[in-house]
Amino acid sequence: MILKLPQRDLLHYTTEIAKTQVEATVDELLTELKRPYTSQRLYALSQQVYDWLIRPANDWLNETEIETLVFVLDGSLRNLPVAALSDGEQFLIERYSLALAPGLQIADPKPLQDRRFNVLVAGLSEARANFSALNYVTQEVEDIQAELPSKVLLNQTFTQANLQKQLDSSAFSIVHIATHGQFSSNAPDTFILAWDRPINVNELSNLLQAEEINSPDPIELLVLSACRTAAGDRRAALGMAGVAVRAGARSTIASLWNLDDGSGAVLMERFYQTLVQNRLSKAEALRQAQLSLLHDPQYGAPRFWAPYVLLGNWL
Secondary structure, eight states: OOOOOTTTEEOHHHHHHHHHHHHHHHHHHHHHHHHOOOHHHHHHHHHHHHHHGGGHHHHHHHHHHHHHHEOOOOOOGGGGGEEEEEESSSGGGOOEEEOOOOSSSOOOOOOOOOOOOOEEEEEEOOBBBBBOOTTHHHHHHHHHHHHHHHHEEEGGOOOOOHHHHHHHSSOOOOEEEEEEEOOOOOOGGGGEEOOOSSEEEHHHHHHHHHHHHHHHOOOOEEEEEEEEEOOOOOTTTHHHHHHHHTOOOOEEEEEEEEOSSSSHHHHHHHHHHHHHHOOOOHHHHHHHHHHHHHHHHTSSSHHHHTTTEEEEOOO
């Protein structure tokens, strides 16, 4: 592990673990995290990974009163929601705001200057092709409309052409896409589903880059809701990072697995409420939304709040 703290030289510490043990532990932890309850085995595995990655740095982190941790992960760790790592008493999300960076070169983060957000929301709630209905998407869209000025493309109106038309004609600070999708290390297998057809990662990047070209202001936040990483693909999160980087969005929120229930809509509603009303950073707004689910008896298991990750600018 290489640790960079403010105004400090790089720090380095090593935990010698066989790669096969790391991969087996992470795979088993992911299996436990996706259960709709919190098992003792989950706590044991979560604490094991915490002991490898975080515990050796605890004294340094406590000395500097760090509030946000930004992770650059490798190998099987890329698909692991670090929010659910536990020190035996608390999950990591209870101590820190968290973000991911796709590479070692972390761009200089800039806080949100203008909170007069203009949002493009694209959603697919009905079943299409071989994909099931997403029952919570309509509620998610309505919740966003209640909080922020929004242009909505829902179901039949959410086509590739309509998405392109909106991005070409207006400058949006937030683009929120709630639909089936998949992130993979293989570009042809990375896509989001519109009403008329899947939009692959290259098309999506081109559409979002066109918005950036037509406006002097980049997309502050790209939200990919209900999408998931490809099962069994240890590098799948790279596909998510690729969308974020190539789209030119300053920040991206996505989920490592999808949930066909109301927890996603609840989390997104609370995220936008916190972002708008409390003027917090994007990472802290996401943290507060995750904590609200963690403390909700209906959604307290990590399955419901842990998969949401913030890539890029955390401010």
